[in-house]
Amino acid sequence: MDRPAKAEWRPPRACDNYWEEFKHCVSWGNGFHHYYTYGTVPSCQQWKNDYNDCREWEERRSAEAKEALLKSERDRVAEQGNFTPVWELRKEPPGDWHLPLNQEKPQDS
Numbered sequence: 544m545d546r547p548a549k550a551e552w553r554p555p556r557a558c559d560n561y562w563e564e565f566k567h568c569v570s571w572g573n574g575f576h577h578y579y580t581y582g583t584v585p586s587c588q589q590w591k592n593d594y595n596d597c598r599e600w601e602e603r604r605s606a607e608a609k610e611a612l613l614k615s616e617r618d619r620v621a622e623q624g625n626f627t628p629v630w631e632l633r634k635e636p637p638g639d640w641h642l643p644l645n646q647e648k649p650q651d652s
Contacts, residue, residue, distance in 0.1 A: 555616045558597035565590035
């Protein structure tokens with residue numbers, strides 16, 4: 544089997560994905576939700592920058608655009624890792640998971 548010596552680099556996402564994320568970010572519903580949740584208006588400029596860098600890469604193969612996209616995606620992944628989980632995940636099921644549920648009596652909290 545013949546394989547190409549070096550595959551051409553592709554952006555982590557399609558350029559249309561960056562544009563869709565930007566449109567979602569600036570939408571009225573997302574702005575309302577973000578303001579209600581965090582008390583601030585969402586910053587959507589990075590999605591637009593990523594879209595422009597992606598288009599720049601596709602049209603001109605700009606090394607600066609490539610590096611900017613890679614840095615942006617790395618930052619986005621690192622930011623997602625900063626959130627702590629709400630609860631601790633189980634390693635195994637509880638010991639009595641197979642027993643029937645007691646549906647006769649409601650439990651009072």
